[in-house]
Amino acid sequence: MRIMLLLCWGLVPLFLGAYHYGPGQAQLKLDDVDQRVKVAQTAEEHGNWSRAVALYNEALPLVPAENVKESRKIRLARDKAMMFTGELPEAYLDLQALLGELQSDEKPDAELLKETRSAMANAEYYVTWTLRLEGVGKDGWEPIIESSRQNYRLLAENAEKTGDKSELQEQQENLEAVIRLANLDLTDLQGMPIPKQCKCKGCCNGVCNGKKPGKKPGKGKGKKKEKDHRGASAGPPPDKSGS
Template sequence: MRKLIIAFWLTLPVGLYAYHMGPGQGHMQMDAAAVLIESAGAHALLAEELTASEGEAAARGEWAAAEADYAAALALMPAERVTETRRLRLERAKAQMFISQLPTANASLASLVQELRDDPSPEAALLADAKSAYASSQYYMTWLMRLEGAAREEWEPRIESARQTFKQLASSAIGEDQASAQEDLESAIRLARMDLVELQGLPLPSQ
């Protein structure tokens, strides 16, 4: 559920450099965007390492730094760089889920997924990644809503949406991605069926 696909930042700055040297030559803001993206990726990687070695609390500052860098890079992206902008929006939302901005991330991901679905030729990997992140945010929103005492008719549509997405991803993915989606699917099913008293006795999820 926590798996992040952040490798794109390794290649994205190269694309921005090519844009700067070609049709966007003279747009110095693209150089600044590339630096911010690389910095965000470095912060995200360090956050993952800190989470593994020291726990979620130790990584929070790095996630916050990554989110800020992604936000700054987005402000510099020209309108025609649609795919890169969408990827940055996705990575920013992922970071937000680690710094107590889950509702904001959930809304951003819902908008991004719908935008990609409306695109006649979306990048397949990006769409799958966005759908997975959105389903994860729906899962965590459901968890919090249940703890807050929300009625079933309020939280059930969210977890059902997550369940359907994880099921679709599990059936179309391969290898580790398939195993991860299957695990997420099982987690969503358990959350929907879990008694509230049992849920209250569990530690809060890591997002």
């Protein structure tokens, strides 16, 4: 018995070494990823979007290949942050690819799909605005704004199915903003400032008009409606942050 105990004790370093150079390495990488993501989220809270993008980019290569969901979540967070750093075209293209990947999954993650679709619809809105100001013809921007409309319509339909009235109202307002942008005369559009993208954590998909997150519709509903019809500049900023 004593010999067996000594043998087992002698094997402990071997097991520890095998873990350290095997599963342990994967865990160390995941811990590193988690740390970088947390720092990136803190950077977002302070409005340091470039720092957040850099940290997400550092974290992505460290994610094990088999951990596809984690990689996609980081990509989504990175793409959202890129929309604040003047990298809208790059964010738009990656969101397009990410949405395609999720849609092709046999059983896509419902929440991640929803968040990606929302971010994609928002990116399409801003891409359309930019293209129109750059003088691109209707044939160039119309398919993009139509895709944004379809994405917001799907989000509204899903909100209706789940009975989420707040989400439904939010997406319906986004739909109205997209339609306004598509129909707005170019001369009028050129006289408007591009709506700022909302930086409030937990803010809804709609223009950040100084509304506090989670504010329930009430007595101020009439004022909200009035703002909602002031023009395309009442369009949707990036979707909910804090991913």
